Amino acid sequence: MKKIxxxxxxxxxxxxxxxxxxxxxxxxxxxxxxxxxxxxLKKLAQELTDGIGPRLVGTPQMKQAHDWAVSKYQSxxxxxxxxxxxxxxxxxxxITHIDLMHPRVESLEGMQLAWSPSTSGKAxxxxxxxxxDVADSTAFQNWLPAVKGKFVMISMQQPTGRDDKNxxxxxxxxxxxxxxxxxxxASADWRTRMSKTGLNSKNLALALESAGAVGIIASNWSAxxxxxxxxxxxxxxxxxxxxxxxxxxxxYRLTETGIKPKISIRADSKDLGMVxxxxxxxxxxxxxxxxEYVILSAHFDSWDGGTGATDNATGTITMxxxxxxxxxxxxxxxxxxxxxxxxxxEQGLNGSRAxxxxxxxxxxxxxxxxxxxxxTGRVVDLSGQGFLHAYEYLNRWLNPVPSNIRSEIKTSFxxxxxxxxxxxxxxxxxxxxxxxxxxxxxxxxxxxxxxxRDTYDKIVFDDVQNNAILTAILAYMAxxxxxxxxxxxxxLPINSRTGEPMSWPAVRQxxxxxxxx
Numbered sequence: 001m002k003k004i005x006x007x008x009x010x011x012x013x014x015x016x017x018x019x020x021x022x023x024x025x026x027x028x029x030x031x032x033x034x035x036x037x038x039x040x041l042k043k044l045a046q047e048l049t050d051g052i053g054p055r056l057v058g059t060p061q062m063k064q065a066h067d068w069a070v071s072k073y074q075s076x077x078x079x080x081x082x083x084x085x086x087x088x089x090x091x092x093x094x095i096t097h098i099d100l101m102h103p104r105v106e107s108l109e110g111m112q113l114a115w116s117p118s119t120s121g122k123a124x125x126x127x128x129x130x131x132x133d134v135a136d137s138t139a140f141q142n143w144l145p146a147v148k149g150k151f152v153m154i155s156m157q158q159p160t161g162r163d164d165k166n167x168x169x170x171x172x173x174x175x176x177x178x179x180x181x182x183x184x185x186a187s188a189d190w191r192t193r194m195s196k197t198g199l200n201s202k203n204l205a206l207a208l209e210s211a212g213a214v215g216i217i218a219s220n221w222s223a224x225x226x227x228x229x230x231x232x233x234x235x236x237x238x239x240x241x242x243x244x245x246x247x248x249x250x251x252y253r254l255t256e257t258g259i260k261p262k263i264s265i266r267a268d269s270k271d272l273g274m275v276x277x278x279x280x281x282x283x284x285x286x287x288x289x290x291x292e293y294v295i296l297s298a299h300f301d302s303w304d305g306g307t308g309a310t311d312n313a314t315g316t317i318t319m320x321x322x323x324x325x326x327x328x329x330x331x332x333x334x335x336x337x338x339x340x341x342x343x344x345x346e347q348g349l350n351g352s353r354a355x356x357x358x359x360x361x362x363x364x365x366x367x368x369x370x371x372x373x374x375x376t377g378r379v380v381d382l383s384g385q386g387f388l389h390a391y392e393y394l395n396r397w398l399n400p401v402p403s404n405i406r407s408e409i410k411t412s413f414x415x416x417x418x419x420x421x422x423x424x425x426x427x428x429x430x431x432x433x434x435x436x437x438x439x440x441x442x443x444x445x446x447x448x449x450x451x452x453r454d455t456y457d458k459i460v461f462d463d464v465q466n467n468a469i470l471t472a473i474l475a476y477m478a479x480x481x482x483x484x485x486x487x488x489x490x491x492l493p494i495n496s497r498t499g500e501p502m503s504w505p506a507v508r509q510x511x512x513x514x515x516x517x
Contacts, residue, residue, distance in 0.1 A: 023400040023402075025400055027329055027330050027476055028400045028473055028476070030328075030329040030330075031325055031326075031329050031330075031469060031472045031473055031476065032402060032469055034325045034328060034329055035321070035325055035465055035468050035469045035472065036465070036469075039321070039461075039465055039468075040320075040321055040324060041317055041321055041461055041464055041465060041468065042461060044072075044317040044320055044321065045309070045313055045314075045317050045456060045459055045461075046456060047068065048065065048068070048313050048316065048317065049307040049308065049309045049313050049455065049456045050307065050456055052064050052065050052068060053304075053307050054093075054302050054303070054304030054305075054306065054307050054308050055300060055301045055302045055304075055308055056091070056093075056114055056301065056302065056303065056304040057088045057277055057301045057343055057344040057346070057347060057350075057514070057515075058088035058089050058090045058091055058272070058275055058277065058514075058515060059090070059091060059092055059093070059304070060092055060272075062277070062300075062301060062343065063275075063278070065300060066082045066278050066280045066300070066341070066343075067082070069280045069282075069300070069316075069320070069341055070082060070280060070282075072320065073282040073320075073323065076323070076324050076327050076328075077327060078282050078283070078284060078323060078324075078327050079282065079283050079284075079285075080280060080281065080282035080283070081280070081281055081282075082278040082279070082280055082281075083278060083279050083280075083281050083355075084276045084277070084278050085277065085278065085279060085343070085350070085351060085354035085355070085358065085510065085512065086276075086277050086344075086350065086354060086510065086511070086512030086513060086514065087274045087275060087276050087277055087512070087513055087514075088274070088275060088277045088344065088513075088514040088515050089115065089271075089272075089273075089274060089275075089514065089515025089516055090271070090272025090273055090274065090275035091114070091115045091269060091270065091271055091272060091515075092269060092270040092272060093112070093114075093269055093304060094118070094267070094268025094269045094270065095266070095268050096110065096111045096112045096241065096265075096266070096267050096268070097123065097264070097265065097266040097267075098110045098241060098243060098247075098263060098264075098265050099263060099264045099265075100247075100250075100251070100261060100262075100263055101125055101261075101262045101263060101264050102260070102261055102262040103254070103259055103261065108243055108244070108247040108251075108263070109243065109244040109246070109247055110241050110242055110243035110244060110247065110248075111230065111241065111242060111305065111452070112233070112239055112240065112241050112242075112267040112269060113218075113230060113231060113232055113233040113240045113241065113242055114230070114231065114232040114233065114303065114304055115232050115233050115515060116232075116233035116235065116239050116240045116241070116267060116269060117233070117235060117236065117237055117238060117239055117267075117269070117271075118239065118267050118268055118269045118270070119215075119239055119265060119266050119267045119268075121268065122266065123264045123265065123266040124214050124215060124239075124264065124265050124266070125262055125263070125264040125265075126149055126150050126151050126214050126215070126262065126263070127149075127150050127151070127260050127261065127262050128150065128151045128152075128153055128217065128251055128254075128255045128261055128262075128263060129146060129147055129150040129151070129152055129153065129255065130152075130153045130252065130255050130256060131152060131153060131154050131193065131194075131197075132146070133193045133196075134196055134197070135196065136196055136198070137196065137197060137198025137199075139196075140196065140197045140198065140199075144207060144208075144211040145211060145212075147208055147211050147212060147213040148211060148212030148213070149212060149213075149214060150213060150214065151213070151214060151215045151216070151217050151263060151265070152208050152213045152215070152216055152217065153217045153218075153248070153251065153252060153255065154204070154208075154216055154217065154218050155190075155217075155218045155219040155220065155248065156186055156187065156189075156190035157186070157248070157249050157252040157253070157256075158183075158186075158219075158221050158245050158249060159179065159182050159183050159186055160179055160183065161221075161225070161245045161246055161249070162225070163223060163224045163225055163446070164223070166225075167179060201234055202234045204234070205233070205234035205235040205236075205240065206234070206235070206236065208235075208238075209235050209236065209237045209238045213238060214238060215238050215239045215240070215241065215265055216233075216235055216238065216239070216240040216241070217240075217241055217243055217248070217251070218240065218241070218242050218243070219242060219243050219244065219245055219248035219249075220242055221245045222446055222447070222451050223446050224443070224446040224447050226244065226245075226246075226453065227446065227447055227451045227452065227453050228242055228244060228245065228305070228451060228452050229305070229449075229450050229451055230242055230303055230304065230305025230306075230450065230451065230452050231303065231450065239265060239267040241265060241267065242305075242452075251263070274513070274516075277343045277344060277350075277351075277514075278343055278351075279300075279340055279341065279342050279343055279351045279352075279354070279355055280300060280340075280341040281338060281339070281340055281341075281355075282323060282338070282339045283336060283337070283338050283339075284323070284326060284327055284331070284333055284336065284337040285333075285336055286333050286334055286335040286336035286337070286479070287332045287333065287334060288334040288335075289334055289335045289336075290335070290336050291336075291365055292335040292336065292365045292366075292367050292484065293335060293336050293337075293338055293362055293365055293366050293367060294333075294335050294336070294337045294338070294366075294367050294368055294369075294370075294475050294478045294479050295337075295338045295339070295340060295366060295368070295369040295370070295427075295434075296319040296322055296323065296337070296338070296339040296340070296369075296370055296471060296475060297319070297339070297340050297342070297352070297369050297370060297371035297372075297423050297424060297427075297434070298312055298315035298316045298318065298319045298339075298340075298341060298342070298371065298372055298373060298423075299312050299315070299316075299341070299342045299343075299345030299346070299351065299352070299373060299422065299423055300312070300316055300341035300342060300343060300345075300351075301342075301343050301344055301345055301346055301351075302346065302454075303346060303450045303454075305450065305451055305452035305454065306448070306451060306452055306453055306454030306455045307454065307455050307456065308454060309376075309448065309454050309455050309456050309457075309458055309459055310375045310376045310442075310444060310448040310449070310454055310458055310459065311373070311374075311375065311444075311448065311449055311450065311454055312345075312372075312373050313459075314372075314375065314376045314459055314464050314467075315371075315372040315373050316341060317464065317468075318372050318464055318467045318468050318471055319339050319341070319372070319471065320339075321468040321472075322339075322468050322471040322472040322475060323337070323339050325468070325472045326472050326475060326476065329472075330476050330479075333475075333476070333479040333480075334479050334480055335367055335478070335479040337475055337479060338362075340352065340355060340423070342355070342423050344510075344511075344514065345373075345422065345423055346450075347511065347514055347515075348508075348510070348511060349420065349422070349423055349425060349426050349508075349510070350510040350511050350512075350514065351423070351510070352423035352426035352427070353426045353508060353509065353510035354510040354512065355426070356426045356427060356429075356430050356432075356507070357507075357509060357510065363427065363430050363432050364432075366427065366432040366433065366434070367433070367478050367479070367481070367484065367485050368393075368397075368433050368434070368435065368474070368478045368485055369424055369427045369432060369433070369434035369435065370434075370435055370437055370471055370474055370475065371422055371423050371424035371434065371435065371436050371437065372436075372437040372439070372467060372471065373421075373422040373423070373436070374422070374436075374438055374439050374444060375439045375440075375441065375442055375444035375448065375449070376439070376442055376444075376448075376458060376459050376460045376463055376464060377439035377440030377441060377442045377444070377460065377463050378405070378408055378439060378440050378462075378463035378466045378467060379405075379408070379409055379437045379438065379439055379440075379466070379467050379470055380408050380409055380410060380438065380439065380440045381409065381410050381411075381412070381436075381438035381439075382394065382398075382409050382410070382411050382412075382435060382436075382437065382438070383411070383412045383413075383415035383416070383418075383435070383436065383438075384411075384412065384413040384414040384415040384435075384490075385414075385415050385416070385417050385418060385424070385428050385433070385434065385435055385436075386414055386415055386416050386417035386428070386489055386490050386492060386504070387414060387415075387433050387486065387487060387488065387489060387490065388414050388486065388488045388489060388490040389485075389486035389488055390413055390414060390415070390433060390435075390485075390486075391411070391413035391414065392486075393478075393481065393483070393485050393486070394411065394413075394435070395411070396477070396481070397473075397474050397477035397478055397481070398411075398474070399477075400473060400477065401469070401470055401473050401474075402469065404466075405466045405469060405470050408440075414490040416492060416493070416502065417429075417489075417492075417504055417505050418436065418505070419505035420505075421436075422436060424436045425505065426508075428505060429504070429505040429506060429507045429508065430507050431487055431489070431504075432487060433485050433486075433487050437467065437470065437471065439463070439467070440463070442458075442460060442463075489504060492504070
């Protein structure tokens with residue numbers, strides 16, 4: 001056993017030494033060594049996700065996170081500040097209790113949606129009713145009085161709570177195909193039912209509360225075991241809650257079969273009025289070209305069904321860790337290295353769009369922006385975003401990255417400019433060379449993106465560590481490059497849908513007063 005342990009230790013040391021030896025640049029070697037041997041990622045993730053929790057724009061937790069980041073940077077000797085760019089409707093989540101009271105007693109899994117009105121400190125008990133399938137909008141208006149004093153169920157009943165991979169593994173081919181046909185028909189039928197109300201989702205919620213409903217019940221399943229998407233309420237006076245697929249299905253069947261179930265809901269939350277909203281900006285000042293900028297980028301806010309672990313605490317801690325390492329190993333960069341932790345990305349890239357609008361002097365002198373947003377996975381895609389010569393400088397900057405990290409990355413040049421999706425798009429629209437460090441999925445879209453399961457335990461720290469190494473080396477190389485990066489735009493290809501040439505994304509202004517409509 002002792003020989004095996006010694007052999008394993010030797011192999012581990014040899015492996016690390018091989019990684020360090022791939023670049024003779026002492027700063028690159030120092031970055032890799034510091035990231036590998038003194039990683040702060042787990043500590044940062046735990047403080048942010050477990051300690052502060054979800055970071056919905058306008059909540060006290062969002063402001064707490066901004067202050068935490070400033071304090072963290074200052075503890076590393078990095079200048080940092082919170083920069084106000086607007087204001088948002090303030091709201092704070094409280095406890096949600098959802099209980100079945102008839103025909104039996106059972107606590108149900110669910111939560112109120114963001115910005116949901118409260119039940120004013122008391123529990124509300126009432127029967128459930130399913131949104132009616134009516135002939136047209138006139139028939140719907142005639143049906144509306146039936147909702148008075150009831151909780152209204154506005155989501156379809158899912159025919160299965162198993163994900164498709166589970167079906168593929170165990171079902172017969174015929175059974176699987178039958179389920180998919182039934183599910184597609186149920187989805188189409190429900191869309192038709194909703195459309196016949198003549199109302200969009202916002203106006204439907206307002207109509208239900210005006211007609212005397214005591215609450216709205218939804219279930220926004222994410223197509224995976226136990227996972228729902230958690231977004232915002234459309235109601236203004238009555239609570240809106242999301243209930244798990246399993247419990248929602250039970251309620252739906254009981255209601256549909258005439259059992260007349262009763263549930264009790266207590267939803268505690270606070271409306272805080274309009275509150276300021278911020279970006280956190282940190283800086284390592286350049287020594288030779290301080291007026292040129294390398295920007296590390298990640299949105300700081302999250303939805304609040306989970307704790308925002310992979311969307312986007314992982315991108316956040318990647319940038320924090322990269323800055324910590326750069327300050328230690330490369331404290332005097334040639335160009336200024338900034339990091340932006342943007343607010344309200346989830347409501348339309350508002351924080352980064354505000355930064356672009358408010359700092360034209362920075363935007364016109366950007367060497368590169370490196371943004372990470374789409375989950376915990378290691379970076380596997382890097383597009384030139386339509387910049388004609390991006391292949392030349394990005395490949396040069398990638399060259400010293402350890403081969404075990406670099407070999408995973410598929411590059412596409414010149415690529416096409418991203419018009420949205422994450423904060424790099426705010427800079428691309430303004431003509432600044434900005435790039436998405438796009439990650440391996442880890443079932444991101446189904447299991448963690450905007451869900452109630454986006455929590456610390458979903459973080460894959462080996463992959464995030466690779467991303468921190470990659471980001472720090474790219475920032476170092478971009479800062480050191482004697483040449484200014486080119487922002488010449490390529491001629492964009494033909495849009496296959498329209499037959500016309502694609503156009504460069506337009507600069508869009510941020511919403512600076514949000515959550516009020």
